[in-house]
Amino acid sequence: MSLKDAKVGGIYQVVGMQAEKKTMRRLEALGILEGTRMEVLNRKRNGTAIIKVRGTRWAFGSDIAAGIKVEEYAV
Amino acid sequence: MKASRDNTISVGFVGNPNCGKTTLFNAYTGANLKVANWPGVTVEKKTGETYYKGQKIKLVDLPGIYSLTSYSMEEKITRKEILDDEIDVIVNIVDASSMERNLYLTLQLLEIGKPVVLALNMMDIVEERGMELDLHRLPEMLGNIPIVPVSARKKAGLEVLMHAVKHHYEEQGSVFLLPYSPEVEEKIRQVEEMLYKKRSEETNLRWIALKILENDEETLQEFPIDSNSILDKDYEKMIINQKYDYIEEIIEETLFNKEQKEAFTDRVDRVLTHRLWGVPIFIGIMALVFFLTFTVGDALKGIFESGMEMLFAGVTDILVNFHISEWLISLIVDGIMAGVGGILTFLPNIAILFLALAILEDSGYMARVAYVMDSIMDKVGLSGKAFLPMVLGFGCTVPAVMATRTLANEKEKKRTILLTHFMSCSARLPIYVLFASMFFGRYAMAAAFSLYILGLLTAILIALVSSKFSKEMSKTALLIELPEYKMPNVRTILLYVWDKVKDYLTKAGTTILIASVIIWFVLNFNMQGMVNDITKSFGAEVGKWLVPVLAPAGLGLWQVGVALIAGLSAKEVVISSFSVLYGINNINSSGGMSQFSQILAGSGFGPVNAYALMVFCLLYTPCIAALATIRRETRSTRWTLMLVVFQLVLAYAVAVLVYQIGSLLI
Numbered sequence: 131m132s133l134k135d136a137k138v139g140g141i142y143q144v145v146g147m148q149a150e151k152k153t154m155r156r157l158e159a160l161g162i163l164e165g166t167r168m169e170v171l172n173r174k175r176n177g178t179a180i181i182k183v184r185g186t187r188w189a190f191g192s193d194i195a196a197g198i199k200v201e202e203y204a205v
Numbered sequence: 206m207k208a209s210r211d212n213t214i215s216v217g218f219v220g221n222p223n224c225g226k227t228t229l230f231n232a233y234t235g236a237n238l239k240v241a242n243w244p245g246v247t248v249e250k251k252t253g254e255t256y257y258k259g260q261k262i263k264l265v266d267l268p269g270i271y272s273l274t275s276y277s278m279e280e281k282i283t284r285k286e287i288l289d290d291e292i293d294v295i296v297n298i299v300d301a302s303s304m305e306r307n308l309y310l311t312l313q314l315l316e317i318g319k320p321v322v323l324a325l326n327m328m329d330i331v332e333e334r335g336m337e338l339d340l341h342r343l344p345e346m347l348g349n350i351p352i353v354p355v356s357a358r359k360k361a362g363l364e365v366l367m368h369a370v371k372h373h374y375e376e377q378g379s380v381f382l383l384p385y386s387p388e389v390e391e392k393i394r395q396v397e398e399m400l401y402k403k404r405s406e407e408t409n410l411r412w413i414a415l416k417i418l419e420n421d422e423e424t425l426q427e428f429p430i431d432s433n434s435i436l437d438k439d440y441e442k443m444i445i446n447q448k449y450d451y452i453e454e455i456i457e458e459t460l461f462n463k464e465q466k467e468a469f470t471d472r473v474d475r476v477l478t479h480r481l482w483g484v485p486i487f488i489g490i491m492a493l494v495f496f497l498t499f500t501v502g503d504a505l506k507g508i509f510e511s512g513m514e515m516l517f518a519g520v521t522d523i524l525v526n527f528h529i530s531e532w533l534i535s536l537i538v539d540g541i542m543a544g545v546g547g548i549l550t551f552l553p554n555i556a557i558l559f560l561a562l563a564i565l566e567d568s569g570y571m572a573r574v575a576y577v578m579d580s581i582m583d584k585v586g587l588s589g590k591a592f593l594p595m596v597l598g599f600g601c602t603v604p605a606v607m608a609t610r611t612l613a614n615e616k617e618k619k620r621t622i623l624l625t626h627f628m629s630c631s632a633r634l635p636i637y638v639l640f641a642s643m644f645f646g647r648y649a650m651a652a653a654f655s656l657y658i659l660g661l662l663t664a665i666l667i668a669l670v671s672s673k674f675s676k677e678m679s680k681t682a683l684l685i686e687l688p689e690y691k692m693p694n695v696r697t698i699l700l701y702v703w704d705k706v707k708d709y710l711t712k713a714g715t716t717i718l719i720a721s722v723i724i725w726f727v728l729n730f731n732m733q734g735m736v737n738d739i740t741k742s743f744g745a746e747v748g749k750w751l752v753p754v755l756a757p758a759g760l761g762l763w764q765v766g767v768a769l770i771a772g773l774s775a776k777e778v779v780i781s782s783f784s785v786l787y788g789i790n791n792i793n794s795s796g797g798m799s800q801f802s803q804i805l806a807g808s809g810f811g812p813v814n815a816y817a818l819m820v821f822c823l824l825y826t827p828c829i830a831a832l833a834t835i836r837r838e839t840r841s842t843r844w845t846l847m848l849v850v851f852q853l854v855l856a857y858a859v860a861v862l863v864y865q866i867g868s869l870l871i
Contacts, residue, residue, distance in 0.1 A: 149682075150682070152276050152613075153682050153684070155274055155276055156271075156274075156276055156277075156684060157684075158441070158442065158445050159271055159272035159274055159309070159445065160271055160272075160306070160309075161305075161306070161309060161445070161449045163442060163445060163446060163449075164442075165446075166449075171471060171474065172474065172475070172478050172480075172576075173480075174480055174579070174580050175480070175580075176579075176580045176583055178576065178579045178580060178583070178589070178683065180474065180478060180576060180687060184305040184306055184449070184452075185303050185304075185305040185306060186303050186305070186306045186686060187470070187474075187686065187687040187688075187689075188684065188685065188686055188687065189572070189573075189575060189576035189579070189589070189683060189684075189685050189686075189687055190682075190683065190684060191579060191583075191588055191589065191682045191683030191684065192579075192583065193682050194682045194683070194684060
């Protein structure tokens with residue numbers, strides 16, 4: 131599934147990423163890579179989401195959220 | 206140690222956005238650079254000076270960045286500056302309350318090989334949250350580089366930091382290089398060898414090698430080596446991963462009681478960024494801002510007015526007593542004092558508006574607005590990020606247009622510039638305040654606020670229409686940090702408001718003063734010289750041409766035509782012009798208002814006309830300063846001129862519509 135469909139309050143692990151090269155590089159530099167865990171703090175119906183990763187909150191547009199493939203992380 | 210030019214140590218301030226970098230810079234230099242809680246504020250470097258024990262230290266404030274890649278404009282500027290020979294010491298400002306993210310940049314900075322001093326900012330937040338940071342273990346894990354706790358807001362630790370800078374520079378003390386996995390280290394060694402054959406003079410081969418392994422375009426261009434044979438894997442990911450692994454280790458060993466009090470921001474966000482309530486709350490907050498601007502500003506206005514009245518009376522007395530020629534008295538009293546003085550009484554409103562905007566910005570709310578508005582902006586083909594320049598537009602169109610630089614592509618930038626203008630800037634506020642108060646009695650505030658909403662709706666509508674016309678819609682992906690909410694800092698906010706107040710006073714003393722003198726001149730002279738009857742002046746002649754054109758919009762008074770033309774210099778000048786036109790001193794006082802509204806009513810100018818006038822002022826061509834900025838940012842005179850024509854047509858059409866429909870209803 132993609133982050134776009136993630137549940138609010140859930141903790142997920144990144145299993146794959148697709149984005150424009152530039153966006154991809156930025157995400158990676160922010161420490162968002164395969165294997166990274168993130169918490170979904172909020173999400174809108176169109177997929178725009180607030181996530182918390184490595185202690186920082188980020189707002190991701192729906193296009194970015196759609197490109198981040200995640201699976202639920204067993205807590 | 207290389208011989209430094211005239212014994213000055215040059216220090217580069219580098220850090221993540223929102224880490225308090227600019228506040229720290231201001232604490233040293235006493236400058237008041239604008240600090241804002243969203244990225245892209247420091248888009249160019251700023252320099253200042255400080256002295257430590259007789260040592261001159263040059264400080265360079267660089268744009269906030271998350272990493273040393275070369276993708277965003279900020280990254281490019283900062284990277285170029287710190288790699289440049291001119292910077293002797295890097296001061297890396299780290300937000301201690303979000304170390305995990307900040308330390309990534311730190312590890313990269315250390316790899317450059319220049320002396321790095323770490324300034325740990327926001328320790329007070331760390332303590333507030335009940336967290337503890339092991340200040341003994343932290344430097345150990347970073348190769349014993351100097352780490353100095355500072356408080357940019359409270360101005361604490363400043364001396365110690367500069368001491369560390371001087372000492373670290375003179376000793377050329379410890380460096381720290383993160384060891385990578387054997388596989389990566391082997392690759393680094395290979396690349397270093399290849400580089401050494403070609404560029405043995407380079408001192409930081411490891412840094413260059415790492416950048417090559419990261420497939421960094423700028424570095425590969427500068428150091429063309431046969432990278433294909435080396436880049437057999439995605440080393441970039443490995444390097445990033447291993448850095449973050451090490452950061453996790455650092456956090457594990459130095460930071461205690463992590464998760465205690467963080468819930469506050471999350472609790473607030475649950476409300477403010479709510480799926481359904483987010484947008485209404487934003488509109489509510491803007492309404493509140495406006496309400497305060499209107500009421501508190503009005504309450505303070507009284508003090509201003511009595512002062513202004515005394516000044517008017519005093520100056521007039523003096524001028525009359527000194528038997529100064531009549532035209533000069535007229536210039537000073539009817540021209541300058543009416544024009545400039547009328548504008549000065551709006552100062553409290555303006556100050557309150559900027560105070561409120563500064564509080565919203567400093568508390569961390571503004572970044573949320575980008576998220577909240579993203580779904581609406583999405584529908585019109587823009588990113589939520591484009592909404593930030595629009596919010597700035599409530600203050601002034603000039604910085605709003607400049608802020609569109611943070612948008613990735615030219616098309617989106619232009620579309621956003623088109624919209625920023627429809628956010629009612631603070632210069633339009635006096636027009637709304639005055640005309641709404643004069644004609645709408647107890648509904649004055651609602652009438653004025655409706656213009657803010659109308660502006661917003663117009664912007665959204667235009668974005669929607671323009672999105673239908675451009676086929677390929679590429680928009681900047683929304684990717685923005687949402688900082689922790691914090692109590693706004695009084696000093697930061699007062700500096701910001703003072704800056705805006707100064708701007709306003711400067712504008713009153715320059716643009717508005719000159720405009721008032723010109724208006725006075727065109728209204729008191731014609732080809733024959735000075736006239737006694739204002740209707741025979743140059744100004745009246747020009748205004749009269751416009752009467753038939755403006756009449757369908759309910760603006761068929763020659764005075765209105767003159768005021769609107771004059772308003773192109775600055776929107777406040779519309780008010781100044783009316784003051785000069787009708788010879789009203791202190792137009793914003795109750796006396797001035799009743800005098801003015803009676804005159805207008807006498808020429809058949811009622812509430813519907815007043816509303817049409819406000820609508821026209823909302824929509825028509827921005828002031829010269831804004832146009833110059835738009836021209837500069839778009840680098841297109843043609844586009845700027847098209848914008849002018851479009852806005853004039855739009856303003857006219859909507860004003861006509863408002864007036865015609867309004868007249869039918871009333």
